[in-house]
Amino acid sequence: MNKKPISILIIEDNPDDALLIRRFLGAVSRVSYEVTHADQLQRGLQYLKNGTFNLILLDLGLPDGNGLLSFNEVHANAPDVPVIVLTGNNDDEVAIEAVQKGAQDFLAKDQVTAVLLDRSIRYAIERQKLLIQIENSSKEIKTLRGFLPICANCKKIRDDKGYWTQIEAYISERSDVIFSHGLCIDCFKKLYPNLKAPDESS
Secondary structure (H helix, E strand, O other), X not given: OOOOOEEEEEEOOOHHHHHHHHXXXXXXXXXXXXXXXXXXXXXXXXXXXXXXXXXXXXXXXXOOOOOHHHHHHHHHHOOOOOEEEEEOOOOHHHHHHHHHOOOOEEEEHHHOOHHHHHHHHHHHHHHHHHXXXXXXXXXXXXXXXXXXXXXXXXXXXXXOOOOEEOHHHHHHHHOOOOOOOOOOHHHHHHHOOOOOOOOOOO
């Protein structure tokens, strides 16, 4: 069992459904879940404002919500927290649209089991971590497109601390690029003027 429990926010107006979800989560032996329940959308948003959660289980049929708009509001308030949407009327189209807009998964409440719920939660958390890593990596790569001081002679790059470093080292530290080395045609001719230069395509 994990030492630190997984913190779950359930936003569900039906007390019987919320209780059933709690029982499912309590039936999982290898993971400890810490559950907070909100019976209204606005109360759930307040919990998000004041607390930290690993995942949100969101009912799309809340009395003070409006289906997909409920997800949009939750996602806007906690963009880095994975959301699994719950449907009670098998409205797959709305649920799929929620996934397209950023939800990690959707579950029909009448088909949920303890095993399915546990697996969906764990997968959603891992997928969200991966998405955040990809987003952060993309931001780092994009920074390479901005203003970058480079020596006109040796082509070293000055980093954000003011040190000059080889361009290969600079880029490798900020991306997953692996460099291989060769000689361009111009350098080959300059270094080996007596040898025949290879073709451009070789």
